[in-house]
Structure formats: C-alpha cells, structure tokens
Amino acid sequence: MLHSTANQADFVIAGNINLDIIPTLTGLTDCADDLASAFIPGRLIEIGPSITTTGGCVSNTGLALSRLGFSTHLVGKIAEDHFGQILRNLIEDQASPSTVIDLIVSPSGSSSYTIVMSAPGYDRFFLHSPGVNANFSEHDIPYEALPHTKLFHFGYPPVMQPMYANEGAELQSIFRRVKLAGAITSLDMARPDPQSTAGKANWRTILTGLLPYVDIFLPSFEEILYMLRRNHYDELEQRFGRAHVDKGINADLLHDLTDELLQMGCLVAGIKLGDKGFYLRTSDQRGKWDLTASNLNVNPIDWTGRELLAPCYQVDIAGTTGSGDCTIAGFLAGLFKGQSPEQAVTSAVAVGAYCVEHTDATSGIPSWETVQDRISKPWKRLTANYFETTGWYWESAHSVWLSALDNGRRNK
16 A cells, blocks of 8 residues: 655554544433433434534544644545545545645445434443444555654554454554654554454453553553453443443552553553543653653653643533543643653643533644643643542642652652
C-alpha cells in the first residue's frame, strides 16, 4: 500500500476510523430511571435530529491534535461506499492544511459506522459495525513516515481482528517496527463485546507480549479491568450495572493495575476514568526515561516514578462522544510541549472538557494556546472523593492528587 508522506508530521495516528451517527434521544427523558424499559418491542420513540460526524481513534485523537495546532498524519481504512465518501469529506473539512489524510480505500466491504446512543442521564453506548476496520493490518502502516515523526499512536485493536489474532502477533510486529524506526509509541484500547471473538481473546497474554514495545499505554478503567481482571470486572458489573462499573474505582486498584502494566514493559500507564478524571503512573526506571525524555524534550527527573490524578473540570455537558480520545490528545500534546506530569494530566482533562461541551468529538477543540489560557484562569474541578484517604495529597498549585510516595519524592 502506498502512503502519502509529502509532509513531515508531529504525530502519526493510525487504527480505527468510522462514521458516527448520533441521534438526539429527546424522547427518552421519561426513562431516566430505567433505560432498558425504553427499548421494548412495538414502541415508537420520537427523537430529534441526528449528527453525522467522524469517529474512532484516528479522527477523534488525530483531529483533536490537528485543531490544537499540531501536524498529524491520519491513517485509517474505509470502503468504496457512501459512508466512506462521507468520512473522507468530513475529515477534509475539519483537518488543518498540515494534516496528511491517508485513508486506505478497500475495493470491497463496507466502511465502519457507529450509532452512538447518548440518552439523558446515562453514559453513551454504541451499536458498532467494524466494516473494513476488521481487515486493518500491518501492511497499512506508513513505516516510511515514521523516521520523520515524533510519536506514533494506535487505537482500538479489539475492533480489528488481525490485531488480536494469534495472541496479538501482528500488533506486536507493528509496534516493534515503529520502535526500531525511532518513534515514541502510544496505544489506546476499546472494550470488546464480551460475546465477540475479541471479547474472548486472552488480553493478558497479548499485553504481556506487546507492552515492551509500547511507551505510553492509555486504556480506560473499564477496558483494562476487563482485560486483566475479568472476574473483578464481572463482579462490579453485577453489583453496579454495566454502565456503572466505574463505581468500583479506588486508589489501591488503580495502583495494582498500573503495577502490572509497568512490569509488562510500558513506560507510562495512563487510565481514563470518565468523569472521575485521568490517572497517571510512570516507570521508576530512570534509564528507560533518559532516551524517551530526550525525544520528547521533557525532564526525565520530573517524569520518573510518578503517580497522580487530575480531576475533571466542571462544564455543561452536551455529549461524551470522543471524550477519552480527546483526553489522550491533550495528554500527548502536553508531552510534546515538554510539560511536567502535573501539567500534562491537567491538559488532558482540559481538552476532554472542551470535547464534552459539544455533541460531537472534535468541533469544540480550540487551539493549544486557548486551552492553556483557560487552565490558567479560575476553572472549577470535580471532586475525587476516593482519593481522600491516607496516602494521597491534594497538590493545590496544580490541582492534582499525588500519592504518598510521589508526594514524598517530589518534596525531597
């Protein structure tokens, strides 16, 4: 597959891309206590207009970075169909002139699409068709562009069958080759359908082989709990309901999960916590940080052995579609700008906040300078009560929580 490499890009963003169809579910306000009661045979539910926008890691994280002011190289797969043409048009309309749009067109199959169900009083859920994303392979990666980029980010391998087949051998091959090319590597996940082939894959084995080649690993709490501790995930789902597994979040559990991830080999383990914020844990192996820090122009002393959490900002929420992807964009942008961990996690939740102020994922993302200016002014944060325990400290200068070990090390 030939790729366009005319422009050198700050970021290469590859993986899942799809068309998001977001209906306005105004007719479900009477079902705030039990969403399941709305979807019964024979019922007609009157809803509002729909929004059609780009979705998936490539467009959400990639276009968010583009709107923040970074040059990006977007790599995704579409089909030669109506949805594929809509996707291309939408991306071309939103991307900056410095964006390389690298959409691989499959002559057969269908483009991926997602119907995003965001009902009043509930977190969103999805009806997803993987389409030709299911055939995305290592041959679709523009390896020739990687020596000229700073960071490679890949998203949503659980919706791409070749990425988790054979215990993730092909995904491991991609990240190994990207590392050899000299780029910083970053990975985002998606929680698979438990009944699908991806849902039954051995993700612990996949991650064990993969994470030695991943510098920055950025799953959500639900995703990583499902992959590493399925029994615990099932217990929380049974106790709180599938939409509220995040009620089981606590500091000790986050520490234990990231312990495993760092031992598997990644340098940074960031866990998205929805409206509870963004948790960060970094490797305490200084030697591993020296090379990566020089590539990113960050201070290795600042980034070695850190554990902290940034609560979300208070905003009027219009929709949560793409909020995790945009949070990732804010974090990666902070790294690129040489920010400290406190500043980078704050930038992450700030960009996520801009995202949820709009119904779609990226139209509300402003320039990097605008984000930083808003951060510098009074802007209320949500609380994170599960960190109000012995061993965690509120660091008021940056409005983040620090673990006892982290706080002690930083104050030496």
